[in-house]
Each structure stands twice: as C-alpha cells, then as structure tokens.
Amino acid sequence: xxxxxxxxxxxxxxxxxxxxxxxxxxxxxxxxxxxxxxxxxxxxxxxxxxxxxxxxxxxxxxxxxxxxxxxxxxxxxxxxxxxxxxxxxxxxxxxxxxxxxxxxxxxxxxxxxxxxxxxxxxxxxxxxxxxxxxxxxxxxxxxxxxxxxxxxxxxxxxxxxxxxxxxxxxxxxxxxxxxxxxxxxxxxxxxxxxxxxxxxxxxxxxxxxxxxxxxxxxxxxxxxxxxxxxxxxxxxxxxxxxxxxxxxxxxxxxxxxxxxxxxxxxxxxxxxxxxxxxxxxxxxxxxxxxxxxxxxxxxxxxxxxxxxxxxxxxxxxxxxxxxxxxxxxxxxxxxxxxxxxxxxxxxxxxxxxxx
Ligand code: COI
Numbered sequence: 372x373x374x375x376x377x378x379x380x381x382x383x384x385x386x387x388x389x390x391x392x393x394x395x396x397x398x399x400x401x402x403x404x405x406x407x408x409x410x411x412x413x414x415x416x417x418x419x420x421x422x423x424x425x426x427x428x429x430x431x432x433x434x435x436x437x438x439x440x441x442x443x444x445x446x447x448x449x450x451x452x453x454x455x456x457x458x459x460x461x462x463x464x465x466x467x468x469x470x471x472x473x474x475x476x477x478x479x480x481x482x483x484x485x486x487x488x489x490x491x492x493x494x495x496x497x498x499x500x501x502x503x504x505x506x507x508x509x510x511x512x513x514x515x516x517x518x519x520x521x522x523x524x525x526x527x528x529x530x531x532x533x534x535x536x537x538x539x540x541x542x543x544x545x546x547x548x549x550x551x552x553x554x555x556x557x558x559x560x561x562x563x564x565x566x567x568x569x570x571x572x573x574x575x576x577x578x579x580x581x582x583x584x585x586x587x588x589x590x591x592x593x594x595x596x597x598x599x600x601x602x603x604x605x606x607x608x609x610x611x612x613x614x615x616x617x618x619x620x621x622x623x624x625x626x627x628x629x630x631x632x633x634x635x636x637x638x639x640x641x642x643x644x645x646x647x648x649x650x651x652x653x654x655x656x657x658x659x660x661x662x663x664x665x666x667x668x669x670x671x672x673x674x675x676x677x678x679x680x681x682x683x684x685x686x687x688x689x690x691x692x693x694x695x696x697x698x699x700x701x702x703x704x705x706x707x708x709x710x711x712x713x714x715x716x717x718x719x720x721x722x723x724x725x726x
Pocket of ligand 1: 446
C-alpha cells in the first residue's frame, strides 16, 4: 500500500445517485456536482473527521470568520478518462503544493499530501462514472479550505474545513476571447496575495470585469499595480504570447503560478522554442501585434485549458490577433495535451497521476 493510501476515511456512499440527471453531451461548467465530496476538519492543530460523504449542503455559523475576513482558498484540477476506462488526474501534486503556498500566505494550516492527494484518489474512485471521456470534457476538481471559527475578532481562525467537490465539465470558454487592458483597477501589488488562489482575488475582479463586459470584452488583461504598464494575467487564467519564435509569459508573485502555464512553458522548451518568463509591457505587445511579430496570444489555465485571444482593447483602440488556424504553437500544445491527458500517447514527463 502506498503512503497515500494509508490514511483512512469514513465512507458513506450516497443512497440516491444523481448521475442520471447529467446530460454528458451538454456539460455546463460547474453546474452539477458529482455524488460525493471529501470533507476534513482542522481543530486543535490536527486534521480530524476525514470523510467521503454524499455531496450536500453544509451548516455554517453566521459569525464564521471566512465570511467576514476572507480566509478562504481553493484549487482547480482536472481528471480525464482514457478509452480503456483508466482515470488520470493531471499533475495534481503541483496543485497540492500551490494550495499549501496559498494557505501559508493566508495564515492557514497545510493540508497533508495523504489527505489532499490520497483522499482525492479515493473520491474519484467512488465517482468514476461521473468522469466523462469525450474529447474536450473532463472532471473538474475543486479542493477548497475556509476558516470556520465562529468569532468576530480579526485573527487567524483556530479551525478550518477542507472540502473537495467535483463536477463533469466541458469547455470553460467555448470560443476565442477578447481582453480589455485594465489601466485603472488593480488585481495585485508586490507583497500582496496575487500568487495565492484565494477567494478575494476573484471577488475583486467582478466589478472591473463587468465594466469590460459592458464595453464588449470578455475578460480583463490585468496590468501591474505601480504603473499599469506591464501585463500580468487574465484573472481566470494566465497569459502566454508568441513573439517570433519565443514563447513568453509574464513573471512574478503578483500572478498565479499556473500549472497549465508551467506545463506549456516546459513543452515550449522541450520543443526547441525559446521560453521566457519575464515582464511583458503592453506597449511591447501592441507594437508586436502591429508589426506582425506577435503571432499567438492565449489564456492558459485549468478551467480555460488554452483559450485563444482574438482581440485586445487598449486605450480605446482594438488590436486584432492573427487567425486561430495559423497558430502552430498553441494548436500543437492543445493537440499534444489532449492526446496525453486522454492516454492516447505515452506520458514521457509523468504528468498523468493514475487513480
Ligand atoms: C481554474 O482554472 O481552475 C480556475 O480556478 C479558474 C476558475 C476561477 C474558473
């Protein structure tokens, strides 16, 4: 038995599966949750009450500190089903590591590997039938942790809940997206929490994103807090550009260190491209689009996978990117990752974590 399997969970299978309610040919992102969830409690410095139970409502106190002061973090991971029924999770150990970095920044406890990864394996084993196999579909996995102390003093909570829920999903974005370069609002500043996957980073994006939507853009391209000069990320995903034969992604602790982003940069290097993590100014991007050297731009994330960007708005002007069909690098990555994740090719990097 591996170390991940040694920990034991109380298991309560559902009495009434909801699987028959799912239309696997028309999956909406995050709408219908799988039958079971993992729940663990943190009290007195220890993780206790590990359980795999039917998905359902939880009871919380109105003075729950997460609601008031925002100690709340999450992850996004995907699992895939091969043609022969094998279930594989894509690089979940990277999400586990990032989760604990988010936890440390928000003064929350670490979740041990055997609960996060070991528990996830057991959960997916229970809900195998919920994992879709059609290309473009997957099981989205949402681990999250929040403070549960019922008290209004501003201090780190003494108790926490860690939960994993899952849902079968299709594409988060069903077509290329347009981005508005944000030069007023700020997502993250140096020394802040930009790298952590905490709930507040998403809450703060909603109002500026609505303003961008009102102007006809799908999402925001965040820029740095100091000068609004350098590109950061898209909020629901990281950003990657191809300029000439170099694959470039913005760098720093004000952006989320995405697992998909990392994967793509590793592939770029392995395939002989120059791969750079560095500052990219909005001006460099706009000049490159106009000169024809920026040939590809895309959002990269677990939910977004690779979503092509077709238009960028900056200071009242729109800049259009080349046609999606000609984007050899991002299209090659998409094809390669699809084949790898659905087990159609060998996995030279050990990215598939088999359940
Ligand atoms: C993910 O890509 O998993 C995310 O967490 C983005 C999400 C907010 C839709």
